[in-house]
Amino acid sequence: TRRNVETITIKGSDTEVNLVLQLAEAYMETNPAISVSVTGGGSGVGIAGLLNGRLDVANSSREINNHELVLASERNIAIEHFIFAADALAIICHPSVPIDSMSLDDLGKIFSGEIQNWQQLGGAAGIISLYGRQSNSGTFMYFRERVLGKDYAPGIKQMNGNAQILEAVKADPNAIGYISLGYLTDETGALRHGIKVIKLTTEPGKIAISPLDRAAIKAGLYPLTRPLFHFSNGTASDIIRAFYDFEKSPAGQKIIAQNGYLPPSEAGLAFNSVK
Amino acid sequence: MEKIKIDIQELDLFFDKKQVLKNVSLHIPAGKITAIIGPSGCGKSTLLRSLNRMHDLNPQARLSGKIMLDELNILHGNTNVVHLRRRIGMVFQKPNPFPKSIAENVSYGLKINGLHDKKKLAEAVENSLRAAALWDEVKDDLDKSALDLSGGQQQRLCIARAVAVEPEVILMDEPCSALDPISTAKVEELMLELKKKYTLVIVTHNMQQAQRVSDFTAFMYLGELIEVGETRQIFQKPQHDLTKNYVEGHFG
Amino acid sequence: MEKIKIDIQELDLFFDKKQVLKNVSLHIPAGKITAIIGPSGCGKSTLLRSLNRMHDLNPQARLSGKIMLDELNILHGNTNVVHLRRRIGMVFQKPNPFPKSIAENVSYGLKINGLHDKKKLAEAVENSLRAAALWDEVKDDLDKSALDLSGGQQQRLCIARAVAVEPEVILMDEPCSALDPISTAKVEELMLELKKKYTLVIVTHNMQQAQRVSDFTAFMYLGELIEVGETRQIFQKPQHDLTKNYVEGHFG
Amino acid sequence: MNQRLFWDKFFEKVFKGTAWVAVLTLVGIFLMLLINSARAFETISFAEFFSGTAWNPAAYGEATYGIGAMLFSTLLVTIGAMLIAVPLGIGAAAFLSEVASPRTRNILKPAIEMLAAVPSVVIGFLGIVLVAPALAKIFDLPHGLNALNGSILLAIMALPTLISVTEDAIHAVPQHYKEASYALGANRWETLLRVTLPSCTSGILVAIMLGLGRALGETMTVLMATGNATAMPNGFFDSVRTITATVAIEMGEVPFGTPHYFSLFACALVLFLITLLVNIAAERVAAGYRRKGQ
């Protein structure tokens, strides 16, 4: 390249973009010879970029799917993955909704359109108004895999980012939506105004867990916790590996925690193909 | 004395800083034809356009003085210019037909005044075009564009258009400049016909024409009204040297 | 016989389906003034505009026949119209100054012909304006917009503009229609001056003017060229009844 | 004279050259769309594409490629936008050129043209935080992220073009036409409606077509403010997803050369064809008008 600097081009998940950007900056401060560029667009965009040969690393908040794996092998791309942090999805609704907790099953039925009225869950009558992300977002896919197991209701409003879901839910008395843990609280760590967090149960009878309950999350009890991935083509080069190492280091993990994200789970670390 | 239809009193007109009319006072008698003559650029068109407030459209024009149409103060800010122009029709120096059909050009004024009866409109179009000596040439092309007419045909069309709405006063700025002698004669006949009911003010460079049709003649020079009087008197016994030189300078 | 400058042979002209010129043949002698007369709408302007291919701009116009300028076939597809128009200048019936200053209007033609010397341009502007009897009125306003001139002033400006580029042939479509007798006399002087070097074709409705200035007169009627001959002959011994009626119908 | 001939030739070359570069670029884009679209129909049937109402290429089950609902949504939002923008735009243009004082005009005109540069995200944002709550309140809806919101925002985005181009077209109408009308006793509005506007139909048409193009092709704003739901809408109060929003969202994530990829080009082509049809129809109407008017 022209300026005698090695570059890593990273693109993908909007959930990860701010976090990885900060990690990259902290990394570049100590390694001026390496330039890391980070952009968003959605997990799908990142993976597509990798498959189309235009990226070094794709950020993704979901696993790569079969369809993409087939394309990768057709194009002789060997996907390597690295989990560097974890995120949790919070379910939020308008404070006027008189429901505090629900089962994962009911949540799936709401988002797939089988339950359409708050009355069916014991609330006041009102057509449930769904807010989610767009199909290029990893969160969209993750939530569909994990919670629905089928297609979203066609009436779901696909918003452009976490902040927009947040604002839309605030304004709509029948709203329910999902957002990343990092957007739930403000700088001081307090829950943002105008929304309500729904606690989730995995099986009937079990106690409902709030995503604000750090201890429960650490213990792996909150059901919507997910790993955050980096994907690369083939075995990661030395400079990419060095960046991964920085993310694993205490300095890197501190940045992850500061941003409201979680360290990778044990299972995640074990799953990594880049060690 | 005749009844005065329009009374111009001490009219000054500036375009920006240039004074084009200088203290012009003139009586236009009702039911007569008044001709305004004078060398090119002396302010004839400007004076004519003052009478129906055409200078309103030009932000550079400033007028002072007074013009009365019967009891109506023409230059007053509260005067309804739409009503005023309805009463004072105009034929412009450069023929300016609308980019519409010949028939629509003539019926435009009637339509905006609320006449929508097709038969009556067609009649009025025919009568006006006949009066302006254009009917025979265009009767088969009434729905053709007026912009495709020859210069003289456009001029007659504009006369027909102005006559169609039957205003009380008709201002004509060189209405025969593009016309051959025969058409000119017909338009002059029309003027004599019109003055039975209406008041006419015409601008002309044709001294013979002024003598043939007008009852009164006003001579302008460099923005000033030099002399006005009965046509015969102006041409035969002009009071002023300037007038004398001008009307005698004619030839042919 | 005089040298023939322009030779029109069996010219037909249609606008769409309407025939406006019918088998017109006419010789324009070099160094003379040829006047074209005829009632309004008979095709005078159309004929004039054929000579410098102005109808090229109108897709509806179709011409057939032949027009020769010296050895040049004017209507031929390969003829360089730019050179042609450089040789044949034109004053249009409706004065059409550019929306530029008075000086720029006159110098335009010279500039596009490569004259850029400021002093020479200024001289040419002055000479042309003087020739068109406009200099005294506008000499202090040379950089004012030409659109603010009076009708007659615009007409003289267009004459000055056409004369400035010194074409071989000058076509003038009613060049004095908006002019007072004195300006008219000056423009006529100009024409007589010009014909010493150039060839002139004028359209006029003024029979006296035709008699005063032209050497030859052509009479048109409904698109046909009825008669052409020496001016005296046409006005005093017309061969054709139509001509006779027309020239005798004049009055004053 | 030789020099002059040289410049003649030179300018002729330059103008023809630029014209062809511009035109060929645009033609190239069109062809590129056409070729890529054609490949979509190797796997997707025409019938499914145009009559299907479900667009779900990333479906959990089988992918479906029906643009019905999106097409209807697009038309809904765009027609709504034009219904708002065209009268407002022409009215404002007429006001600026015929009524407002030169001073007012000199302030307002640049201000309006300036608004052509508001980034579409900002307008979309306004849709979420201002228009949506207002609509919800006025029409007593749970939320205002619907087709109407999109129409309003697109109208706002089309307005600068519409006003500015129309104003200029009105301004270019020769003064003597207006004088002739006034002298016959017509008032300002009659003159405007019967003389001025008919004399500049072609300019107004350009304004409308560009406004329409802007509305049809705009992505960000609709994507943010219409709720972006793929279901077939029942009216202006339902959330909708337009064709452009779909193309915008999915273009980034789709791997090259797949049916999904080609189908997005087919979507863009449909937008083209809509504009073309409207354009041809509008030209017809205007031509009829002009013919009558002459």
Next chain:
Amino acid sequence: MNQRLFWDKFFEKVFKGTAWVAVLTLVGIFLMLLINSARAFETISFAEFFSGTAWNPAAYGEATYGIGAMLFSTLLVTIGAMLIAVPLGIGAAAFLSEVASPRTRNILKPAIEMLAAVPSVVIGFLGIVLVAPALAKIFDLPHGLNALNGSILLAIMALPTLISVTEDAIHAVPQHYKEASYALGANRWETLLRVTLPSCTSGILVAIMLGLGRALGETMTVLMATGNATAMPNGFFDSVRTITATVAIEMGEVPFGTPHYFSLFACALVLFLITLLVNIAAERVAAGYRRKGQ
């Protein structure tokens, strides 16, 4: 007569009404931007905002809000786009109205207006798959996602507006001006350059301003094709991130009411002010031209 008076009043009301609705909407947007921008400067200093070159509101250490690099990038891309689009646009417009046969014109004009409706993503996409590799090859660069790519794409997007509006302005110049020029022996190009174009400067200005607005305000395309790097660029071959791209990227994710949120409005306001300045400057030039021309 009474009825006529009623309609007079009615139309007067309607036109004034529409004009005011349109104008107030646009003024409202402006005020909204202004107010939100003002709040940005409660926490961010003016000096930092305008002279700082690092834009990093989500920084690891302290957030920085300097629009220097972005502003320079925006100007680079936009000026580049205008340098390409304006000559091409005027050339093509002149060609269409003065040279092309009516047939050609009737085919090309709607085709060009149609291209105003190509969604910006599609153009951005072209930038990635066609223009970027071409640039990389021609100029021997590692990749073509740079300012030049953005300029080219924005020029393409501005072309339909530029061509269409300019063509119409040229078309509206009264025929008799051209006749006068031809009759003096001017050729087509001289007539165009010295008579026709000077008579429609205001229309061409509108075309340029709208094209500029489009280029400045466009998000998707630049976001996709310029490489989106926040570093200060050294020239057209560096990756850049424009102000609109920044606003577009960050608007979706920034929590409301934070300094970051307000700073995005300040960014949008800067875009406004650029357009305004250009507009005023252009009006001056044109007015000078007109004054000289009269």
